[in-house]
């Protein structure tokens with residue numbers, strides 16, 4: 001068990017015109033579960049693989065515990081990795097797969113047996129110990145891959161999209177299992193996924209990556225409620241946050257023919273992007289004019305797609321709430337997010353409690 | 362994970378080719394009104410198989426029970442005498458012994474070097490294509506040409522190998538000294554076969570998923586142990602396939618190389634069994650004896666093929 005400190009790390013692949021990952025600074029506490037999340041190609045795997053030692057580090061420093069590991073072999077970094085396609089050794093039985101890393105580290109035989117038995121018990125792999133991977137289902141293979149990491153008792157677990165090859169239901173089960181196992185063992189974990197839901201549910205802290213840079217670091221709910229940029233706002237949360245073009249006129253926000261009274265003076269003026277989560281909009285007698293187009297029924301809630309002042313908006317409503325052909329929506333002032341239109345960065349607001357007052361011309 | 366079974370594909374292809382009639386039904390079944398018509402379509406194929414395989418085989422087996430008059434005036438049935446003569450002759454046994462040694466060495470070195478080059482080529486990132494092409498190019502050289510090139514390498518006056526040996530104070534006489542010739546034969550045969558093995562081993566290596574290699578890098582620090590315990594077993598299907606191919610190569614396809622090296626040379630030179638079949642039959646006009654020897658060879662190959670199919674049945678590949 002150990003902390004991981006990543007300082008100014010960057011990676012440029014040989015022959016690539018631009019770095020794939022730049023200026024990464026991240027401090028992971030001992031026992032923390034960190035999830036790297038971002039769209040495909042944003043450099044999540046690259047960063048993880050640099051920690052693992054599978055890619056050279058072009059710049060910066062990675063520390064695991066108090067050791068700088070930049071120049072260490074992957075086998076010497078005291079990490080264990082779980083791959084997306086399981087990466088089990090096809091010619092070895094489940095037992096041999098789990099024991100392999102320990103055997104090569106000259107762990108005593110009895111110790112190996114104890115640890116394999118313990119991991120098999122935890123992961124319910126007992127009946128399959130003498131099977132080859134080809135005779136296992138996807139979920140069982142995934143468990144073996146986990147077992148192989150667990151028996152090593154490493155300083156850190158590294159996961160690269162370990163659940164992406166599983167079907168939706170199994171993914172939810174395994175997600176819980178990974179979380180439970182990590183908490184129980186207290187091992188530091190660095191977990192890569194492109195699935196924001198998986199990221200939200202697993203992470204102690206989320207690291208949102210975009211184009212090889214860190215966009216935001218924080219607890220899942222902090223990020224959900226205070227996204228640092230339009231990128232994070234639209235990436236985290238489902239449905240994505242509604243982003244609308246608006247104009248700031250002092251403490252008033254102009255949205256087409258409607259005007260929202262913010263009740264305070266934000267540190268910006270002119271064109272801004274207004275962000276509102278789908279569940280923060282509520283039907284009211286007065287407010288923003290909303291024209292529904294179609295409804296997606298999700299059972300527990302319904303998503304109403306439509307337009308406010310000609311701009312597309314999604315609304316999350318209780319199924320009991322009637323949907324008319326024209327609706328008025330109100331929103332709590334504290335739930336309004338303002339972003340700089342050009343940079344996409346969040347504009348600080350001193351939101352007060354209470355509904356934003358809306359008037360429509 | 363079926364990628365690891367690349368060479369199995371080609372083995373499978375050979376197997377499918379061997380069992381042609383068992384083709385999948387065509388998408389649109391065709392009904393022939395004339396019962397003869399399908400046979401007409403099959404005729405060319407059947408003719409080829411008959412003319413080039415069954416007929417010569419039957420001929421060989423029949424001839425092996427006769428002694429043919431050297432002037433072609435008839436044949437006398439002698440039963441198994443030709444086989445007894447062949448197997449009982451000291452010369453035959455000596456040549457069989459050399460053939461075994463030759464086969465083991467050629468197969469061993471071709472496989473070993475092919476694997477070594479493949480492992481090295483697999484690691485090369487820059488100049489990869491050039492390196493690969495250079496290795497594979499040798500495979501495009503026709504066997505007799507390879508034999509001739511070999512002869513040049515071992516030429517009494519200008520051959521670099523002879524000169525190298527002379528530099529060490531050894532007087533190498535390929536075509537005259539038995540073991541010098543054997544050395545040259547083995548070297549040229551190996552050189553000719555390495556690219557073939559290289560191609561298969563390389564594609565086998567590249568069929569191993571990158572993540573399995575990476576997992577092994579994390580699990581095992583020592584590169585050689587890692588190769589032996591995590592990579593090599595995944596190449597086993599390739600290796601088994603190549604083993605049979607290489608044995609067959611050493612037994613039969615080295616004919617041209619041997620021919621170039623020992624033709625018109627004094628008698629004291631190493632030969633392999635297939636070359637003796639040719640020598641006795643076409644030079645010595647002993648058709649019966651030669652036929653018996655080729656039947657023996659046929660049996661050896663049959664046994665080897667059966668072993669290969671046993672391996673295929675057991676499906677040595679993982680996935």
Ligand SMILES: Nc1ncnc2c1ncn2[C@@H]1O[C@H](COP(=O)(O)OP(=O)(O)O)[C@@H](O)[C@H]1O
Pocket residue numbers: 013014016020038039040041042043044045046047
């Ligand atoms: N081996 C490589 N060589 C060159 N470029 C690479 C290599 N691996 C990844 N990249 C590039 O680096 C960027 C980040 O890739 P990656 O870390 O795999 O993204 P992610 O895991 O977030 O989907 C991508 O633009 C990708 O094209």
Ligand SMILES: [Mg+2]
Pocket residue numbers: 044045046
């Ligand atoms: Mg990735």
